[in-house]
Amino acid sequence: MAKFRVSWSNRWLRLALVTAIVAFAFAGARLLALGLLFAGLAVWAVKRWRAGKRLLAYGLAAALVVGVGLYGFAAFEVWSMRAWRAGHFDDMVLLAADGTYEGEGRGKRGPVRVEVTVRDHRVEEFDVVEFYDTIPIAEGAFEELREGLVGRSDADVDAVTGATRTSYGTINAVREAVWRGVAEAPRLSVLSKITLWFASVKVQKVTFHSLAVLFIVVLLFDYTIQAALVEGTGQTLNCMDCQTCVGACPVKRVDGWLFPMEMVLRARLGDYETVARLMEYCVGCAKCAAKCPAGISAPSVAAAVAHYLRKQKREEEAEFFESRV
Ligand code: SF4
Ligand code: SF4
Incomplete structure (x- = not known):
C-alpha cells in the first residue's frame, strides 16, 4: 500500500499546492477549490479506513465535518444578513x-x-x-x-x-x-469572514474561465513541475498513446493493462508506486525504445522510478531500478 509522504515528488502534495495558488489568485475558483478539498478529504478518509488506519480516517473525517460546518455556518450567516438588510x-x-x-x-x-x-x-x-x-x-x-x-x-x-x-x-x-x-448594524462573525474570504462566497458562481484556468494549470504546470523535479519523467510527457511499444514488447499485458504504455502513462501521472510494480515485469529487451516514435523507453521510466525511490529513502529498491536504466 502506497504511503503518503511529504515530498515534492508526491503528486497529491503538488496538486494541493497548485490548487491553493490558483484559488488565491482567482477568486472565482475558490469555491471550486473548497469543493475539491472536501472531496479529497472524503476520498482520503475512505481510503485510510479501508487500509485499516482508523485513527487517521477519523481525523480526516473530523476535518471534513469541521470544514463543511464552517462553510455551512458562513453561508447561513450570509443568508440571514441579506434577509436582515432586506427587512431594515x-x-x-x-x-x-x-x-x-x-x-x-x-x-x-x-x-x-x-x-x-x-x-x-x-x-x-x-x-x-x-x-x-x-x-x-x-x-x-x-x-x-x-x-x-x-x-x-x-x-x-x-x-x-x-x-x-x-x-x-x-x-x-x-x-x-x-x-x-x-x-x-449586525456584522458577519470573524470566523465567517475568514471562511468566506477563502470560499469567495460573494462570487458564488464558478465561471468557465476559472474552471479552464484550473484545468490548464493542473494539467500543464503540474506535469511540467513534475518533469523538472523527477529525472526521467520529462520524456513521458511526449507519449501519444500510439501503442507501438505494446506491439514491440514481449510482455504486452500486465493485470489487463497495455504494457509498457500504461507504465509510461502512470509515470506521467507521478504514480511511481504502480510504475515500480509494473516495472518488475520488464525483461529489459529494449524493443520498446527502438520502436517508440517519441523516444521513450522502459529504461528512462526506470530512471524516474529510481529517482522517486531515492527521494523516499528506499535505497535498496532504488538501486534495483537504477540497474535497469
Ligand atoms: S510507443 Fe512511445 S509514444 Fe507510443 S504509446 Fe508507447 S511510449 Fe507512448
Ligand atoms: S524493455 Fe521492457 S517494456 Fe520495453 S519492450 Fe522490453 S520488456 Fe517490454
Whole structure:
C-alpha cells in the first residue's frame, strides 16, 4: 500500500499546492477549490479506513465535518444578513452616517458593484461602477432603479420587468452599501469572514474561465513541475498513446493493462508506486525504445522510478531500478 509522504515528488502534495495558488489568485475558483478539498478529504478518509488506519480516517473525517460546518455556518450567516438588510432598509438609510459606500450584488452574468452616497438620511446618489449583464437592458434597469432610490429613504422598488436578476442584484448591492454606513448594524462573525474570504462566497458562481484556468494549470504546470523535479519523467510527457511499444514488447499485458504504455502513462501521472510494480515485469529487451516514435523507453521510466525511490529513502529498491536504466 502506497504511503503518503511529504515530498515534492508526491503528486497529491503538488496538486494541493497548485490548487491553493490558483484559488488565491482567482477568486472565482475558490469555491471550486473548497469543493475539491472536501472531496479529497472524503476520498482520503475512505481510503485510510479501508487500509485499516482508523485513527487517521477519523481525523480526516473530523476535518471534513469541521470544514463543511464552517462553510455551512458562513453561508447561513450570509443568508440571514441579506434577509436582515432586506427587512431594515428604511431604518438603515435613517441611521447611516453621511458618506459614500460600496456594495455588491449578483446580477445575471456576474457581480454588480455600486457606490451609494447617503446624505441627510436620504440616498443622494447611486452609481453602478461594475456590471456584466447585457448593456442596454442593464442600463435601462439601472435608470428605473435610480428613479426609485435617489432622494428616498426607502428602497421599496420593484424589479424591472425583463431585467429581474439584474434588478435584484443591484437592489442587494444598494442595501449592502447602505448597511456599511450603519455602525450599529449586525456584522458577519470573524470566523465567517475568514471562511468566506477563502470560499469567495460573494462570487458564488464558478465561471468557465476559472474552471479552464484550473484545468490548464493542473494539467500543464503540474506535469511540467513534475518533469523538472523527477529525472526521467520529462520524456513521458511526449507519449501519444500510439501503442507501438505494446506491439514491440514481449510482455504486452500486465493485470489487463497495455504494457509498457500504461507504465509510461502512470509515470506521467507521478504514480511511481504502480510504475515500480509494473516495472518488475520488464525483461529489459529494449524493443520498446527502438520502436517508440517519441523516444521513450522502459529504461528512462526506470530512471524516474529510481529517482522517486531515492527521494523516499528506499535505497535498496532504488538501486534495483537504477540497474535497469
Ligand atoms: S510507443 Fe512511445 S509514444 Fe507510443 S504509446 Fe508507447 S511510449 Fe507512448
Ligand atoms: S524493455 Fe521492457 S517494456 Fe520495453 S519492450 Fe522490453 S520488456 Fe517490454
